Amino acid sequence: MTLLLPRRSGVCFLLVAGLMGLLTQIASAPAASAKPLPCIDENQQCRGQPLPATVEHLTGEAWKLDVKGKQTPLQEGMSIDEQEGVKTSPSAFVSLSLGDGSRVVLPSSSHITLHLNAKRPEGAEADEVQVMARQGVRIQKQGTLTSIDLLPAPRLLGQSGQTDNVPVWQLIMKPIEGATGYRAQVATDAAFLDIKQEQFSSTPEVKFSGLKAFFYHVRLSAYDAQGLEGEAGVYDIFYYPRTTHVQ
Structure with a gap:
């Protein structure tokens, strides 16, 4: 590609x-x-x-x-x-x-x-399709390009965790009609340049493990049956894992 x-x-x-x-x-x-x-x-x-x-x-x-x-x-x-x-x-x-x-x-x-000053070869033809706001296009080797309405951003309903030697952080999203999968990214910066973990799930629940206590930026999105990723929703969450103390 x-x-x-x-x-x-x-x-x-x-x-x-x-x-x-x-x-x-x-x-x-x-x-x-x-x-x-x-x-x-x-x-x-x-x-x-x-x-x-x-x-x-x-x-x-x-x-x-x-x-x-x-x-x-x-x-x-x-x-x-x-x-x-x-x-x-x-x-x-x-x-x-x-x-x-x-x-x-x-x-x-x-x-x-990386290539600088990339140009399309002479005589090369390319299919064109108009993509409006909140739409996407799946690029395939063959077939006609068609714009598709993107899924909305998932809504975060809540979170939970498990206390263990390696704490587990679970995020729970509201199910989206037509979604076949979900994606969640955790970063330490608002621009998501420094992503710490990423998880994919077939259900609206994702789990992260081994994260330290920090103020994280979380980005959530869903995939449709065509494999197109929908709009992203971003949440700012202070994560503080509880640890087990044995006396």
Whole structure:
């Protein structure tokens, strides 16, 4: 699957990915304290050079791929340049900081390669479909593209927990008609750049284990029969696991 992500700088990234989760792109203004970056002269405007990208947050195990596909364990602060890639394990999350001030968050079980100034080959044709607000499109190898109404964001009804050596935190959502699965992410930041855990469930109940006491941001969503992820609802929750004390 090939995804073209337009940048505010007018430059595109070609992310050649085998995604099993959601790829989230979050744009933000460059930090004022950041060092001067190489610029792209486009229409007489000096724009920040998006690449190389920098690994800003890393949770779990992931790898950097060089142009020949050689894998190196990924670390925070590592640079990812053009034609290099990132591969994440089933329990990993990575956020990349780009030179133009934007961010890209990679989910678990992802594999992407960065390309600068990606253009559609001459003569290539592409199906077009109008996607309105609260709609989505499932991309398939064959067939007609059709827009589909997305499921609403799940409503959080309550939470519970289990006291043990490894505390368990359970979130309970209101069932959504037409949903075949649910997804919940827990992050320490409101932008969900530093995701700590992610869980999928066929029921509107998800469980997290091993989380420490913290003020977490929780993002909930549901999937329909087509596999499209619906709208997301975000909750801010202070989680304080009780521990067992033996005297």
